[in-house]
Amino acid sequence: MPTLGADMEAGTLVAWRKQPGDVLRRGDTIAEVDTEKGVIDVEVFHDGVFDAILVAPGTRVPVGTPLATIRVAGEPAVAPVAAAPAAPPAPPETGEVRPAAAVAPTRPLPTPPLYAPALDALGRLRISPSARRLARELGVDPRLVEGTGREGAITRADIERAAAGEPAAPQVAVPVTPAFAPPAAPPSADRQDRQGHQDRLDRMRRTIAAAMSRSKREIPHYYLSTTIDLHAAMAWLDRENERRPPEKRLLAGMLLLKAAALAIREAPELNAVWEGDRVVVKPDVHLGVAISLRQGGLVILALHDTASRSLDDLMDGLRDLTARARAGRMKSSELSDSTITVTSLGDRGVDAVWGVIYPPQVAIVGFGKIVERPWAVDGGLFVRRIVTATLAADHRVSDGHRGGLYLDAIDRLLQDPEQL
């Protein structure tokens, strides 16, 4: 069972998408796993042959439990296997350690790095031992108690409050649409699914609360902003879109995403994760895109290799990502791979957004809505479309000067949209 965040403790196997004997390629979806984030496609990290199923659909197992075995390519077959079709060469290994092997191949995999999750899988109640005992003594059902402790843990004080009938300490108010249809994902045998979507949403809210609280508590944020003239970029985009059919049109946001990814070369330390006491700079840019879910809450999913893909490719990728996120069908790598996040409140939103860094990342870029404003150029006054770009970054890792260079690089890239 892959961990999709260090706080995830268990997941339910929904279905096998491959069967023993199948030839597997790195990146293939082998199984579906249900967590409170929705049904996640579990990918394999090695070419090989599906050897044996260890966990049956409908079973809930702790993280780390091998789900199946894979014979890694190059190993002798244990049992006769149909000759594999000539496989294309495997993509080169990046050398980056991927979090959490989804399945246990017969060859040992590198230990996945553990880092605190953005999204907590609350298969288990996060409650202090003392609070658990107190809850039993006072007859309080701790599952009904809002935790206010570290990372949302339920403390003695929470139990005492609940026993006294008081509300939980004030939390961030979250408007939750009262009722809506369950997600498109097929319900599994997991009992948790029957508890309804509201539960899942509450838990997601709590995990967001935990991740964001942790971020604000642990990460010394600094904030920068710059206003960028999008005249050149929007003129180019309008020209492009004018000659394209609707399904090929690009959103202005794609230019911003691509620019944010490319600008990383000016300040690579912003594309990194903080591992307890040190920063690990990532070689590839997997932009995390904050996707708000229609039913409330949000997920941050990786748009892989953002800097090297074409705008069209990225557009397709983002469309696919958004659709699947909203359907509750995400891939494990998308949840765990992002290296820097971009958030935007959309074109009907606000002038500027100041992000909260998504741990263990060290920076978040925000784009406000694109608006027309008076703009001075060479002593003349013009109406131009502009956008306010912001950066919230971890001061342990970078300084304002570097952050400023990064925003400036985004600005310069957007002045030359052909290059994006």
Place this chain on the structure above:
Amino acid sequence: MSDEVKIRQTVLEILGGIAPEADLAALEPDANFRRELDLDSMDFQNFVIRLCKALAVHVPDRDAAQLTSLKRCIDYLR
């Protein structure tokens, strides 16, 4: 089926697919559904794509931004 009815039905169907939780029966003809249904730019572009496909029409990019209410859609497309 008149064009108007067909357009209205198509628009509502597409919107229902994008925002399954919404109460579309309550949607006023003049209401800005981008705002009412909280459609972001990706949602809206998906709406335009599906609308063009369903009605077999071409909507230029500069016009697409106008299609924000039932009434405007009907006015523009019929």
Place this chain on the structure above:
Amino acid sequence: MPTLTYREAVRQGIRAALAGDDRTILVGEDVGRYGGAYACSKGLLEEFGPERVRDAPLSESGFVGAGIGAAIGGLRPIVEVMTINFSLLALDQIVNNAATLRHMSGGQIGVPLVIRMATGAGRQVAAQHSHSLEVWYAHVPGLKVLAPATPHDARHMLPAALADPDPVIIVEHAMLYATEGEVEEKPAAFDAWKAAVRRKGCDVTLVTSGGSLVKTLAAAERLAADSIDAEVIDLRCLRPLDADRIAESVAKTHRAVVVDEGWKTCGLAAEIAAILMERSFYDLDAPVARVASAEVPIPYAKHLEDAAIPSVERIVAAVKGLA
């Protein structure tokens, strides 16, 4: 009650021991003419003579081992090792002989020896004079380890150690020698082997010892300003540890932060945390936190040295981090 410096309290303890028992001798590098590296034996050579206040050559293994033999032979030696870093040169004698002989001889031989040594950082003397290695000795069965944090304890732990029939290590934090405190001359009751509650509180238990006590008490005052009422426990004796006292306190506060100038990895704070896991798991409302020294040899430069060892700020932050 007279106020004494820690240094003077140590000196008075040694002086009383020499005066009260002719079996007691003081042996160590520069304890005689020089008056002690930390001036803890100033004037004692003149008072008790060179036989009983005996300068030793720079041979830690030799004179600590001789102290062991002398203790077996009926003396009650106080051996002073200049710093705990230097005591590593005598580690063989302390660990392989002093700690083992009673057991290995089937109970025939006891080693009633007291070894005093300075420990700890804070004087910019860098890695070979600044480490807090007392937990190394606290690890060893057969030894007892005392860490006086106040002049009163510095004065009265020594006679308790000398009265003990087994080897006792006394670690004196070098930054404490100049501190002052009240010393009761003849306390009605004095138990060297139990932890002491230095400040009562109900929100969190701060467990510490030796040179970290002052900082921990200061942190507790700062926390009080934020309405966090911390209880401060001074371990005093690092082996055997007074687990009862720690567990009692945590049963009341449900939270614990351990402050120790040793390194975190496999350190004293780790041991306390493990005791709390074993004894107090169902009392804990938050994970046990540790404030220990950075995992580096203690550096020379002042700002680096300060950053390496526990500070009031780090203690406060650790308590607040418990949420």
Place this chain on the structure above:
Amino acid sequence: MTGALAKSHAHALLRQMLLIRRFEEKSAELYMQGNIRGFLHLGIGEEAVAVGAIAALDAEDRIVAAYREHAHAIARGVAPGAVMAEMFGKVAGCCRGRGGSMHLFDVSRRLFGGNAIVAGGMPLAVGLAFADRMQGRPHVTCCFFGDGAVAEGEFHESLNLAGLWKLPVLFLCENNFYAMGTALERHQAMPRIYRKGAAYGIEAAVVDGMDVLAVEGAVRLAAEIVRSTSAPYLLEARTYRFEAHSMYDAELYRPKEEVERWRTRGPLVIFPRQLREWGLLDDAEWESLERDVAAEVEGAVAAAEAAAWERVEDLERDLLAAPAGHEPDPARQEV
């Protein structure tokens, strides 16, 4: 050797050496049968040093030995049964099974180990002598150590301390020419061990460690000097270990001929021959001695076999005299 050699004394020395030899031979056999475990360092060939030296010491003199010390314990009068039981790990052992072969203690015999850290017992011996001097007792501490110990810092620290503080220590080096498998000249820049005393102002001499009478005489003289001057003394007894370092080794470090050459001058070769030449030993007496010693070794083994095991519940006994804060009456430790 000064004065006439009494037959009874000669027989006592011979009997002790023979007892130690047969005891160790039996130990090797029991080791192979698994009754004795751990390390077993036999001193076969070196008996004359312990026996001769201890014969020359007073009953109150203190003895600190190293880890090849069965001979010292037995020569000092520790019952072979108690030594054997200790090696069996039995509660009747002289250390209740806590020490084993390498850590034999008997305070009543003033035997303070049995120390398995090479040179580790030397500072301790200095301390024992220091306590005696401070308390005005006339005893000598005889500190046995091997040639390997000479390379340790504790050797030099101990000689310096004893020389500096004028302490009554007789440092007795049992030089068998090999520190485990490293020959003396391969670990010492200056392999004449007795000469190292000069660096610390310590008088020194060499004696043939295969000749029990020579050892006895040399130690008697040395102990007299130590006792009368309260100054340390260094005596180097040259001897040889006939068997492996511990129970087994391939003995790649020394030629077989060398071992054979030394065997011909073994203490149980030359001393009986001398006694026969001097008319102090005949065949009947030798056979009687052998029978007598064999019976004693047999008795020791039987006693060890019959002895009880320490109760596991008593594992932690004798770690401390008493829990902290509950010390017994801190009465003077009499030794």
